[in-house]
Amino acid sequence: xxxxxxxxxxxxxxxxxxxxxxxxxxxxxxxxxxxxxxxxxxxxxxxxxxxxxxxxxxxxxxxxxxxxxxxxxxxxxxxxxxxxxxxxxxxxxxxxxxxxxxxxxxxxxxxxxxxxxxxxxxxxxxxxxxxxxxxxxxxxxxxxxxxxxxxxxxxxxxxxxxxxxxxxxxxxxxxxxxxxxxxxxxxxxxxxxxxxxxxxxxxxxxxxxxxxxxxxxxxx
Numbered sequence: 587x588x589x590x591x592x593x594x595x596x597x598x599x600x601x602x603x604x605x606x607x608x609x610x611x612x613x614x615x616x617x618x619x620x621x622x623x624x625x626x627x628x629x630x631x632x633x634x635x636x637x638x639x640x641x642x643x644x645x646x647x648x649x650x651x652x653x654x655x656x657x658x659x660x661x662x663x664x665x666x667x668x669x670x671x672x673x674x675x676x677x678x679x680x681x682x683x684x685x686x687x688x689x690x691x692x693x694x695x696x697x698x699x700x701x702x703x704x705x706x707x708x709x710x711x712x713x714x715x716x717x718x719x720x721x722x723x724x725x726x727x728x729x730x731x732x733x734x735x736x737x738x739x740x741x742x743x744x745x746x747x748x749x750x751x752x753x754x755x756x757x758x759x760x761x762x763x764x765x766x767x768x769x770x771x772x773x774x775x776x777x778x779x780x781x782x783x784x785x786x787x788x789x790x791x792x793x794x795x796x797x798x799x800x801x802x803x804x805x806x
Contacts, residue, residue: 588780589773591694591764591796592634593703595626600705602737605629631737631791636783637760641790642750647757649783649792656759659730660691661779661798663770667698671708672741674717681723689728692779700735700765715741721752733761733781733796764796773798 593599597610606629614623631637636657639646664683666675675695684693697714713736716724724732732739732753739753739760740746753760761781778799783792 587800587802589767589769589798589800591766591770591798592794593700593763593765595628595633595793599633600703600709600737601628601632603710605632608632630786630789630793631762632793634761634763634765634781634794634796635791636781636794637750637754637762637791638789639754639757639759641760642747642754646754648788648790650785650787650789652759652783654782656730657781657783657794659779660688660776661694662687662691662776663694663696663766663773665696665771666714667696669697669714671712671714672743673714674745675714675720676717677720677723680716680720684727686775687727687729690730691776692731692733693724693729694761694764694766694779695732695734695739696764696766696770697735700763703763703765709736711742713738713741715739715743715745716749716753718745718748718752721749724758725752725756729758731759731761731781733764735764735766737763761794761796770798773800 599608609627611625638649640648740749781794781796783794786792
């Protein structure tokens, strides 16, 4: 069984305000055309998506240059629900919550802001963020990927550039705009995470469908 961590995409969906607006346009429909088809337009870093090193690092790997296996592995959900607007997720805050993290693991930051996703000033400009010192902690502990339930892991302030540079410069991929349903917090840790990107050669990132793989129920 799979637990979906993705955010839905639809016409005018909330996204990073410096990116082009999300556009879904129906170009054919039943019954007049005999089929239904849509045309979509948006930035590659929209909705639930992965950042490859090339997103920030000139000459870094593009999304298609990273093996699919890179985006599958054991993940730790860090429960940060209730964190304040504009609050930094520092190394001092993060480290005690990950006492058993191992090299190669994935860390997913659940701030609760996935539930706030809307075109409001708060969600667009005042999210919690992974602080640069915590990004360095992630790199030092050889964590392979880190995610957050907002469109930017570095928030929208001046620290955003440094956080992305530290992570992507060390080859740590980033998954953004997650959503954690309540069931995610009841799972035994770590849990297997999947976030497979679309096959877009040369791109700095790609849409993905992030899921948690649940252990099968024991047979009766």
